[in-house]
Every structure is written in structure tokens, then in C-alpha cells.
Amino acid sequence: MNEEKKQALYAQYLESTHRLGRLFSVLTLLMLLSAPFVIGAYLDALPDMGSFWRGFLSIGLVYLVSCVAEYLIYVPMLGAGGSYLAFITGNLINMKIPCAVTARDIVGAKSGTAENEIISTLSIATSSLVTIVVLALGVLLLIPLQPILQSPALQPAFDNVVPALFGAMACKYYRGNFKIAALPLCVMSLLFVFVPSLVGSTSFMILPSGAIAIGLAWLLHRRRAAEEGSAL
Amino acid sequence: MSILSQLNSPVLYLICGGIVLAVALMCVVFALRAYRIGRAIGMDVTKMRRTVVASATFAVLPSVGILLGVIALSGSLGTPWPWLRLSVIGALHYETQVAEAAAEAVGIHGLSASQMTAKAFSTIALLMSVCIMWGMVFSIFSCKRYTSRLSAGKSGSGEKKRSAFSGFGDTAMTAMFIGLVSAYIGSYVGTFVSGGGRFAFAGDWLPLAVAAVGALAMWVFLKIRDRFDAAWIDSFSIAGSMLIAMTAAIFLARLR
Incomplete structure (x- = not known):
């Protein structure tokens, strides 16, 4: 197959990915939003809309802002197919994003390429399926598993899944990128030390931290490009 | 019932x-x-x-x-x-x-x-x-436009823009991820140093210690990979590092 045909095929794939992604997202939304009403009808107790709107105004708006930030940050990392699936299946920060980034690195895919799009989609679909299977098995075996999983001795391990993940990821990504990593790490550490109440809003702090890292990366990129230019 | x-x-x-x-x-x-x-x-x-x-x-x-x-x-x-x-x-x-x-x-x-x-x-x-649900709602209405704009940004409209941005996409993605990880590691530092009162060093140190063990374990995995040219280890290094760090959490928690 020649290059032109491959590109046409890939463009066709992307187009249908958007169509399918939107269709699946709408279907999932409909199922999720109707489930409380269906369950409510079964229990003879439909949701109390007054309480719902009060609750939405007090907590829903906070999550709306958080979702905007997540959307802007994660879509460039995940590509089209990966984004649709990731937002349908959730657990982005503690699984989908690190999983997709790791997969991309393992195979050496470059951002914005067809390879990156495909690897990201495969990675998110696989990790989502694993979660679905683990949760289904867990729910099936809930009674025999509960004492083991909830034993006080194991609690610290499961309370620290995210620190364990980010510690490992930090080593992998700081290594070789220390010039980019040092400043955001210092700034964020100082910020959380001086304003400890921000710990509850860590997901919002990704934006300034990412902006510092990208700014530094851009400066280093320009300097490297200028050096290469003068060497030539 | x-x-x-x-x-x-x-x-x-x-x-x-x-x-x-x-x-x-x-x-x-x-x-x-x-x-x-x-x-x-x-x-x-x-x-x-x-x-x-x-x-x-x-x-x-x-x-x-x-x-x-x-x-x-x-x-x-x-x-x-x-x-x-x-x-x-x-x-x-x-x-x-x-x-x-x-x-x-x-x-x-x-x-x-x-x-x-x-x-x-x-x-x-x-x-x-x-x-x-908002991530999904935004995907429905703007994922196509957003990803298309990102692609257009990468390809650039002019020669000058193209040369300035060429090869920066991957670095930007890596930098964004570094920013994400830094925010979380910074929050563990802040929790430990000021979680129990500003500069009291009385906050919970376990997340920071677990992150450090995870980083150490990953460093060992990377060394093994480089030393023995074992690229296959990449498939298991994150899961392995997490397992080691989570096991360490069980023992470290007893010191709290």
C-alpha cells in the first residue's frame, strides 16, 4: 500500500472515530443519566430534584471547572480515540493517563502521529477492560475477598496507590529531563508548603505546574534549535 | 426489606x-x-x-x-x-x-x-x-475541533512557525506530564512539611515516603534495563515499582 492510500485510510479512520466516539459518549450519557430514574422508579422513589439542584450548585460547579481543566490537558495527550474512551471510562489521573503515556514511551510513538493515536487508544481500551474485569470479579467474589482487601494491615498499601504510581513515574520522567522538572517540582513543593490548604485542589494545580514545565521546555527547545542552527 | x-x-x-x-x-x-x-x-x-x-x-x-x-x-x-x-x-x-x-x-x-x-x-x-459527566459532554461537542486544531498547530501555517515548533510536540507532552507529576509530588511534600501546621513537619509523611520507594524501585528497573539491554522490562517496570512501593507502605505505616 502506498503512502497516499495509507494516509487516506487513516483520515477515514479518524473521521469514523469521531463519529463513533460521539455516538458512544451520547449512549453512555443517556444510560448513566437514566439509571438513577430507572432505579428510582423500581424503588418507588424518584430523585428529589430540589435537593439535586441544591447539591449541584454546591458541588457540581466545582467539578465542572475541574473537568474543563482535565479536558484541556488530557485530550492532547490521548488523541481522539483515547480521549473518547478515557472520558467514558474515567479514572484518568490514577490510571489512563500514566498508562497511555507509558505505552507511548515503550513503543517510542511521537505525538500527533497515527502511531501515537493508535497506541493511546489500544492502551486505554486495554486498561479499561482490565479494570472492568477486575471490578466484575471483585464484585462477584466480594464476600470472600472483603476481609482480605479490607484488612487493616493492607490498608496503607491501597491508600497509597497514587503516590506509588507517581513516584515511579517521576523517576522515569525526571531522569533525562531534570532541567524541565526541577523548577515545577520546587515551585509546587513551596506552594503546597506555604499554602497547605491547596492540597485539596491538587488537580487544579496541574495547570500552572504544566505551564511552567512547558515554558521551560520551550526555552530549552529554542536554545537547542539555535545552537544546532549556528553549528550548521 | x-x-x-x-x-x-x-x-x-x-x-x-x-x-x-x-x-x-x-x-x-x-x-x-x-x-x-x-x-x-x-x-x-x-x-x-x-x-x-x-x-x-x-x-x-x-x-x-x-x-x-x-x-x-x-x-x-x-x-x-x-x-x-x-x-x-x-x-x-x-x-x-x-x-x-x-x-x-x-x-x-x-x-x-x-x-x-x-x-x-x-x-x-x-x-x-x-x-x-462533563469530560464526556465536552468530547461530544468539541473533541473533533480541538484535536483538529492541535494537529493544525503541529503542522503550522507558515515556514517560520513550522521550524520554530518542529519536534516540540513530544517535548511539550512530556513536559505536561512532568508538570502533572510535579504537582502531586509537591502536594506530598506540602502535606508532610505543613500538613500538621506550617513548617511543623508533623503532617503525614507516608505518601512522600511511598513515592520515594516507588522512584527508587523504578531507578533499579531502569538500571537493569540499561545494564542488560532488557527492553522487555519496560512492560512491567511501572507495575513492579508500584507493587514494591505499596508493599513498603504496609511496613512504613507501622512506623507512623
Whole structure:
């Protein structure tokens, strides 16, 4: 197959990915939003809309802002197919994003390429399926598993899944990128030390931290490009 | 019939299980399409298989953590609903917070089975669904436009723009991820140093220590990979490092 045909095929794939992604997202939304009403009808107790709107105004708006930030940050990392699936299946920060980034690195895919799009989609679909299977098995075996999983001795391990993940990821990504990593790490550490109440809003702090890292990366990129230019 | 028996009834399992199954099928469809197009455009099949293996091994441990979230919520919301929420859209760290806040909004003090009513449950369930659905809503309306703009930005409109940005896409993505990790590591530092009063060094040090063990374990994995030219280790290094760090957490917690 020649290059032109491959590109046409890939463009066709992307187009249908958007169509399918939107269709699946709408279907999932409909199922999720109707489930409380269906369950409510079964229990003879439909949701109390007054309480719902009060609750939405007090907590829903906070999550709306958080979702905007997540959307802007994660879509460039995940590509089209990966984004649709990731937002349908959730657990982005503690699984989908690190999983997709790791997969991309393992195979050496470059951002914005067809390879990156495909690897990201495969990675998110696989990790989502694993979660679905683990949760289904867990729910099936809930009674025999509960004492083991909830034993006080194991609690610290499961309370620290995210620190364990980010510690490992930090080593992998700081290594070789220390010039980019040092400043955001210092700034964020100082910020959380001086304003400890921000710990509850860590997901919002990704934006300034990412902006510092990208700014530094851009400066280093320009300097490297200028050096290469003068060497030539 | 108690409220928990109602919330754990077969009908609820059927409703929630049906939605989980539908989402699993969506994942299969996306995976198969990606695999097929990858083969069609001549991508290395070994790379795609490595991706599947690495992602599957990577996902096991966080999934067990998510299962604990299901167990934690099942005491007050029954098992089927938390199972659905944490399989679809939900996120481990959001779901419990939203459920607690939603419970307060409907007049229950915290999530407790003793105060739960069927009406409160259906209202909490609706709030949980609506609060975290926005990523999907934005995807429906703007994912195509957003990704197209990103691609256009990468290709650039003029020669000067192209040369300035060429090769920066990957660095930018890596930098964004470094920013993300730095925010979380910084929060662990802040928790330890000022969590128990500013500069009191009396906050919880366990997350920081666990992150350090995870980093150390990853460093060893990377050294082994480089020393023995063992690229295959990449597929298991994150999961392995997490397992070591989580095991360390069990022992370190005894020192608190």
C-alpha cells in the first residue's frame, strides 16, 4: 500500500472515530443519566430534584471547572480515540493517563502521529477492560475477598496507590529531563508548603505546574534549535 | 426489606451490569478498530502487542485500588451502583468525595446506611452522575475541533512557525506530564512539611515516603534495563515499582 492510500485510510479512520466516539459518549450519557430514574422508579422513589439542584450548585460547579481543566490537558495527550474512551471510562489521573503515556514511551510513538493515536487508544481500551474485569470479579467474589482487601494491615498499601504510581513515574520522567522538572517540582513543593490548604485542589494545580514545565521546555527547545542552527 | 437489601437486589445488578457490559463492548470495538487500522497502515504488530501487555499489567494494581473504592461505598450505597460508577466515568478519588457531598446535600450527615433512604439514594446517584459527566459532554461537542486544531498547530501555517515548533510536540507532552507529576509530588511534600501546621513537619509523611520507594524501585528497573539491554522490562517496570512501593507502605505505616 502506498503512502497516499495509507494516509487516506487513516483520515477515514479518524473521521469514523469521531463519529463513533460521539455516538458512544451520547449512549453512555443517556444510560448513566437514566439509571438513577430507572432505579428510582423500581424503588418507588424518584430523585428529589430540589435537593439535586441544591447539591449541584454546591458541588457540581466545582467539578465542572475541574473537568474543563482535565479536558484541556488530557485530550492532547490521548488523541481522539483515547480521549473518547478515557472520558467514558474515567479514572484518568490514577490510571489512563500514566498508562497511555507509558505505552507511548515503550513503543517510542511521537505525538500527533497515527502511531501515537493508535497506541493511546489500544492502551486505554486495554486498561479499561482490565479494570472492568477486575471490578466484575471483585464484585462477584466480594464476600470472600472483603476481609482480605479490607484488612487493616493492607490498608496503607491501597491508600497509597497514587503516590506509588507517581513516584515511579517521576523517576522515569525526571531522569533525562531534570532541567524541565526541577523548577515545577520546587515551585509546587513551596506552594503546597506555604499554602497547605491547596492540597485539596491538587488537580487544579496541574495547570500552572504544566505551564511552567512547558515554558521551560520551550526555552530549552529554542536554545537547542539555535545552537544546532549556528553549528550548521 | 432493608435499604441495603433493596440496593443490592438482582434488578440493580442487572441495570448496572448492563451498562458496564455496554461500556466493555465499546472498549472492545475501539481496541479492535485501532488494531486493524494499525495493521492496515503498516504499524509494527509487535509494538501493538507490547502496548496491550504493558497496559494490562499496568492496570491490575490500580484496578484493585479502585475495587477498594467499590467496597468502601458499598456499605452505604449497596454494591451495584459503586461498581457501575467506578467502572464508567467515575474516578476513585472523586467518587467518594462526590458521594459524601451529595449525601450532605440531600440532608444525610455523611454516607451512612442507617440514614439512607431510597429517595436519598436515587438523588445521590443522579448527582454523582451529573457532577462528573462533563469530560464526556465536552468530547461530544468539541473533541473533533480541538484535536483538529492541535494537529493544525503541529503542522503550522507558515515556514517560520513550522521550524520554530518542529519536534516540540513530544517535548511539550512530556513536559505536561512532568508538570502533572510535579504537582502531586509537591502536594506530598506540602502535606508532610505543613500538613500538621506550617513548617511543623508533623503532617503525614507516608505518601512522600511511598513515592520515594516507588522512584527508587523504578531507578533499579531502569538500571537493569540499561545494564542488560532488557527492553522487555519496560512492560512491567511501572507495575513492579508500584507493587514494591505499596508493599513498603504496609511496613512504613507501622512506623507512623
